[in-house]
Amino acid sequence: MSRLDQTPYAIDPYDCGCTECILRDYVPLRDATDEQIAQMLTGELRNNTSTEFRISAEWSLSDGFRPGAATVSSVQVTAEIWGGLTLTWDLTDHLDGPLGRLFDPDATDDR
Template structure:
């Protein structure tokens, strides 16, 4: 269950981060990052995150018909590895959504 409402910049020490309402990026969990990618929490990070999605593409399928095998999010040497069940691609619209 997501308990934060936003991910803040790394090293942030604002009141919301100190009380647990927000999480500084450098203290965010994989669950926090999954919620950030899916739009369940606000992105206050002010930094670029590198997101790598790994697919296996079957010979007779398009990428839109494939499911991701892994999602990795990187920032400044920190890597969050998300399971496909944490984040799934919604091929009907842009962005990531949480599994139903």
């Protein structure tokens, strides 16, 4: 059975062309989707990239100024590959479930 439509197990280096990447058991970083980067941050996908990721999150605070009142409103991840090539993933649409709880432990899955 083809694995083309299945979730890979790991994210490999940027331009990896190993057998697993060809078979889509792994995905090279250059092809990683926002959803796959979100899964990597929560540990659902292994990180084989040897790449430093920078994560920036924005929180909204609308319910007074007390600890825990802020909710995460956007998350972006960037990685500098080489020669000034920077990849960016916007994970804002993937804050439901495990990723959202990384930034907001009180978050529920159904917001």
